[in-house]
Amino acid sequence: MADGLNDQRTARVADLLSDFRNLQLYIAAVAVDPEDQDDYYTEGWAALRQCSIDGQHILNCAAETRVPRVRGGPEEQMKAELQQVMLDAYSRRHEAQKIYLRQEAAQRWIGWRDQVLQGQRPHAGHTAQLAACDAQLRVELAAITDDSIYSDMRSSDYQMGRWTLEDPSLRHVQRWLRARR
Template identity: 70%
Template sequence: MADGLNEYRTARVAELLSDFRTLQYYIAAADCNPANMDDYYTEGWAALRQCALDGQHILNCAADVSVPRASGGPDEQAKAELKQVNLDAYGRRHEGQKIYLRQAAAQRWVEWRDQILMGGRPHSGIQPQLEVCDQQLRIELASISDEVVYSELQASDMNMGRWTAEDPSLRAVQRWVRTRRC
């Protein structure tokens, strides 16, 4: 028997995909290469390039379209399909947000590094400051966990008054992500 929630499920999928599209736009727009190619292999620039690759990967991952046949008619089948699409969209948004947060941390690193360098090149007199900058980047990147991202997105959705009754659990999202690794 149909539960009458397929309109909510459809709207939720649309919200998630819209969020993901916005994240992809920001991820793709970020500069990944330094003006001075001597900086190419520094931590922040390497992180920015990895974010671009990860963003492209999550965009290119095929959706899992294997939905079991639901008994109960077309509305129940639509419900099963929408739940599967919801998981896919939720997982993509989750990964996109993680990439975006890592990218933002790396972009802050670029700004801090530029402030330290003041238009010059690295030298022994500023090496301790550059090491602190690198360490701060490592700390920020390590703080971007699945748990933090999931909680922040969940809180944001609730604050916006979005329908979240059937959002997948963190574990389901993590399983989805694991199946998308190549």
């Protein structure tokens, strides 16, 4: 009954966990507090702090360790266990990618804001430009969707020649993520 794909499943899990680890390192390395505390509650800095919290949460949430017993012997049981671990790793990577993209948008916002302010503190003359920066940040954050992330990551995996035959569907990833909120 064994399908002989457990080595591919194991390699896929290793790739997913490596990607997740790298994303977590990027997420953790981003500063979340502005130099000037007057900027603490601005949209971009608030988004960065939320990304840090979300990154810590996805790192700390428990894995689903319950795997149903299957018939067919140890190879089939190993297949079921690897598929469960793959869903967990795939979903964590997906969420970490979403956090990373949100961080990048917030960091661009900081750059735009710095260009507007040019070392000055905000004043009435900056209001329209700073509002435009905030609006652009909201547009960029809204564009970071589960659908786009899933599609981009699948495309990237395919281009890297990774084995994706049994990758979980977006629906399964979203269900996994909802269960951990």
